[in-house]
Amino acid sequence: MSVAPPPAGGFALQFDTVIVGGGAGGMVAALTSAEQGRSCLILERDAVQAGSTALSAGLIPAAGTRMQANAGIKDSPSAFAVDIQTKARGEADGAVVKALCAQSGPTIEWLAETHDMPFSVVADFDYPGHSTRRMHGLPSRAGQELVDRLREACTRMEGIETLTEAKVTTLYAEEDGEIAGVAYTRPDGGLDRVGCGRLILACNGFGGNAEMVAMQTPEIRDALYFGHDGNQGDALVWGAGLGAATRHLDAYQGHGNVAHPHGILVTWAVMAEGGVQVNREGKRFWNESLGYSEAAREVLRQPGGEAYAIFDSRIASIARQFEDFRAAETAGAIVTADTPEALAARLGLPGPTLVQTMLGLESLKACSFGRIFDPTKRLRPPYHGVRVTGALFHTQGGLDITPEGQVKRAAGGVLPNLYAVGGAACGVSGSGDAGYLSGNGLLSAVVLGRLAGAAP
Structure with missing residues (x-):
């Protein structure tokens, strides 16, 4: 993983949006970006898109949805925000929490109405830390169904191209930190380059990198790892090369x-x-x-x-x-x-x-x-x-971001066209493990993916 100046010959191909990682966050970002009329390329390292989402129950917390109303459940984004901050001991970024909670309901309803995903509320038991029932899931209550339906939606959507077995190795950046493009390896070992108007990192955290886990979250270093092996901390490596800020690297679920x-x-x-x-x-x-x-x-x-x-x-x-x-x-x-x-x-x-x-x-x-x-x-x-x-399951710390997912600089300000969603970004769980509220992982993947995809 490296950061380098743009190649002298430029790029043969150019997309408005390039997304590294084809899990739930990456695919939602692609769908949203394509809705804006942008050309979009998803680069996925695996042969089939899955990621950590496929290993989860696929439940997304959301407040104020029609699904909740139909079940007689009263909720609001402000109540959701209070629950998140209570569990996180007030350590989560308040602006990010507010944005995720405000857009959680509209995002679920958009997936249901625009992309035909039959979400319903888990209405027969309470998840710890949630003051009301707001976990939304698909019929199987399995993350694999969420991934499959998102993949189908991306296939149907005009303007989205997906390359699998495409491992991104290099980010090309101008002196001011603006991302010009990326390089990725093909299954045959060859190297391709593609330019971009903006880059969204949706490559999750570092749970699959034993060395990083031992360094940042030593108390869980000997635990069974139940996430995706591809979560190697690539976003953090690239972020370091770009002077990006990080936050709560000791946080995990x-x-x-x-x-x-x-x-x-x-x-x-x-x-x-x-x-x-x-x-x-x-x-x-x-x-x-x-x-x-x-x-x-x-x-x-x-x-x-x-x-x-x-x-x-x-x-x-x-x-x-x-x-x-x-x-x-x-x-x-x-x-x-x-x-x-x-x-x-x-x-x-x-x-x-x-x-x-x-x-x-x-x-x-x-x-x-x-x-x-x-x-x-x-x-x-x-x-x-x-x-x-x-x-x-997965790490919760990552690149420090704005409420739209734009990556912040360690020295202040933001990187011009770099965004991070899901595990690549710092979540809303504060530090350690006890601040994780059920569903925080998919909340920051799916809802932040929607926000980053829609950002200018």
Whole structure:
């Protein structure tokens, strides 16, 4: 990865907008840019567009949508902004938060109405940190469906060209930092150059770069990496060469409920609806209501770096709306038993301790970890359990940006025509892992992609 002066011979091809990365953020930016009448080229390093989006549940938080209104849910961008800043301890860029929240609803409705994406609200459980139900997803509740539908929309849209197996290696910049074009390698190893009026970096963060993770987020360095291997920190390398500002490089989204050793995400709905996590000793060890990002660190601190999620059939019926949960059941990761004793035997846990833990939940209203329990959601047989571990999903720090996604200079001001979206940009989670509010990743990918794509 490098930054170099423009080639003396110029560029044989020129596009108004070039986008590095063909995940959700990149494709939304392309759709929006093409709507403005701009020619657009997506350069995707993989043979098929997927990215980290395809590994997620594909849920996008949005406030004030008609989908919420139809479900009887009251919400507003200002309430959403308060939730983000509360979780992030006020560390997120207020202007970026305001812009993302204001445009979240219009972006979801645009995808639904213009690009025929049947979003609906997850209306049967609450995500930690959200004061109302605002997570929007497609029917499968899987990120792969979101990627597939966006890819189809880009194929239909006039003015968008996509090259796959095209790995960008060099940004060409003028002395003032204006991007003139990029170089990328073809599958045969050859090198091509293309010029651009503006460049949008949608190549995510650095979760796949073990050296960068160890340096910036050492507490999660030994966790299972559940993101895309292509997230190598390219945007940060190019940014350094351009004098770009960065922010919150220690921020990341973890997840403490990945079926182990199967490597399948188990939705946090199992915790939100009354489930608990226990360690190898059969004991609870933290407040599961805080969120799934900080859960990764808590689980990894337990013996063997693992835990066991315990829930019941009522909760399982809610979780089955997610494709990943159904896959975990099919893989045999989730076991079922009629009694706590039998469940302990199936999970290989000490029976008396697990029985004591589960019996203790029967009348518990609050616990020493600070969790408040809903008495209407007591666990009832048959019970379910799954062995889980903590994972790193994606980094949340990145290039510092304006509310439109334009990259800032470390010395002040902005780079003339460089934008960053999704994991390439600093998100709205503040520092560390505890500031991550459910959906922050796709919020900054999809909504920021829309804002950057529409920017002058």
